[in-house]
Amino acid sequence: MILLKDILYKVTINAVVGNTGIVVSAINFNSKNIVSNGVFVAIRGSVVDGHNYIDAAIKQGAVAVVCEVMPTNLVKGVTYVEVDTASGALAIMASNYYQEPSKNLRLVGVTGTNGKTTIATLLYQLFKNAGYKVGLLSTVKIMVDDVEYKATHTTPDSLTINRYLSEMNDVGVEFCFMEVSSHGIDQNRTEGLHFEGGIFTNLSHDHLDYHNTFAEYRDVKKMFFDKLPKTAFALVNSDDKNGQIMLQNTKAKKYTYALKSYADYKAQILENQLSGLLLKLNDSEVWTRLIGNFNAYNVLAIYATAELLGLEKTEVLRLVSDLESVSGRFQYFISNEKITAIVDYAHTPDALKNVLETINSIRTKNETLITVFGCGGDRDKAKRPKMGNIATVLSTKVIFTSDNPRSENPEDILAEIEKGVEPQNFKKALTISDRRQAIKTACQLAQPNDIILIAGKGHETYQEIKGERFDFDDYKTVRELLNQLQK
Known part of the structure; x- marks a missing residue:
């Protein structure tokens, strides 16, 4: 049994009409998903304003x-709680409802x-390999230890x-x-969570x-x-x-x-090959199967985080050397014709530049x-010409x-x-709107030892066109097309 006043704990409230001592069954911000004795949180979105659906929720x-904003017409028997920011209130209420699981x-x-x-x-992979039960909330997937959910x-x-x-917790x-996105922060989705640490990677043109x-x-x-506490x-x-x-x-x-x-955790690239990186992390050398300068930063952040979370340094180095690349992040294979195909999620100017510079440093x-x-x-339309130039x-x-x-x-x-x-680069560029045909053309143009980079979608297994999602996987597509050409 959950009381409304209990899930409102720590929410800054401006006004209340009605009784907060009532029993409630669930919280929701979508009026269609409200159940009997539920709480409706009216959030102002960029497209839809939840205040317009209060009557439907009731x-x-x-x-x-x-x-x-309190409605003009209040329904008898319904409790109304006015707050400054409904999205922030929702985050704290959600944490309270689930008994502060992040703690x-x-x-x-x-x-x-x-x-x-x-x-x-x-980090999920490393801590799993170290023998811990681990969770992951990412763009690609959600993991509750060994159970996978779609993100x-x-x-x-x-x-x-x-x-x-x-x-x-269970x-x-x-x-x-x-992963903590700028949208998530701005929309207060991380309010009420207890973080033990925060990692900042970089900032470039996006969103x-x-x-x-x-x-x-x-x-x-x-x-x-x-907002991180002093214990983090x-x-x-x-x-x-x-x-x-x-x-x-x-x-x-x-x-x-x-x-x-100068930094607390320092890395030096000793070798950079298509098979991986040899790095010096502070005063220790480690080989990793991850590729490129940008992954040297990623490995360093992982190494530092594992140490800060209490893992022993020698153990961390061993675990780093066992890490395998993430789906759609510099994921590559070499065909029988010795053509290298690389699929990467690079969808910002900086990411595309990093991937191309990495390939150029190796080839x-x-x-x-x-x-x-x-x-x-x-x-974001401003990044389009920038990416055309970089490519x-x-x-x-x-x-x-597309x-x-x-x-x-x-x-x-x-x-x-x-x-x-x-x-001076016009002759380098070709435009083919159909993505499969574009990848097929790249495969037809490629000769033995050439490299094909397919960027932008990475792990995504669909294309979104006019509100519909169609099955499309860059990695599977290029593999299939190169195999066809080899026959």
Whole structure:
């Protein structure tokens, strides 16, 4: 039996009409999902305002409404609670409803533009290999120890987060690693969670369709570190100038990692090959199957986090050497014709540049590097010409194609990408809207020892076109097409 007043604990309340001592059955922010004796939280979204669905929620059986503005007509027998920010209230209520599950495990959040999924997933992998029960909340999947669930958002809504954390409690999970997106922070999805640590990877151009300016995007990320308690640790990449900004107001214990500048955790790349990296981490050498400079940062962050969470240094080095690449993150294979195909999630200018520079640092330059990529629709348009320029400067040949056009016309997206191509690089670029045909063309153009990079979608197994999702897996597609060409 749960009382409304118990799940409102620590919520800042402006006004109450009705009785908070009533028994409630569940919380929801979607009026369609309300059950008898439920609590409806009216959230103002970017598209839909939950206040417009208060009456519908009451008809569905809501006995309590949490809102930012009291309705004009109050229904007798329903309790109304007015708060400043309904999304923040929902997060605290969700934590209370599930009996603060984040307190019962060691939760670490990973934020930044690039590297979140890789770091969170590999930390999950490392701690599992060390013999612990571990949880993961990531873009790719959610893991409750060994049980896998499909992920729908980088940072799920606060009810979903706390429900999974509660499941983790039930099976004895000790550590949980969680991607923390700027959307999730801005929409208060992480409010009420007890973090033992926070990791900052880097900051580059992304999500400016949602955040008005780069400074706003940076400051939202900073909010996550501002709220960490003094018992937590804050680990930041000090090679990124925004790393120090993340640490400015945090109460947490401060730690840095870097390849180029002074830091608490330092890495040096000794060897960089397609088979992996030989790194010097502080004063110890370690071989990892992960590839490229950007993964040297990821490995360093993982190494530092494992140490900060109490694992013994020698054990951490052994576990790092066993790590396997994450689905859709520099995932590659070499065909029988000796053509290397690489699939990567790179969907920002910085990520695409990192991947291409990594490939160029490994290859001999005798091979052709063919890049296939596009940009998503209904998202940040400013990055499109930038990515067109980066791809054509750093590749031998480029095929522009559709990513997830969503509600936009794919040809319009491609035209914006093409605007970034400098005149001397026009001959390098080809545009094929159909993604499968674009990948097939790359396979047909490739000769033995050439490299094909397919960027932008990585782990995604679908294309979203005009509100519909169609099955499409870059890795499976390129593998199938290269096998066909070899027959």
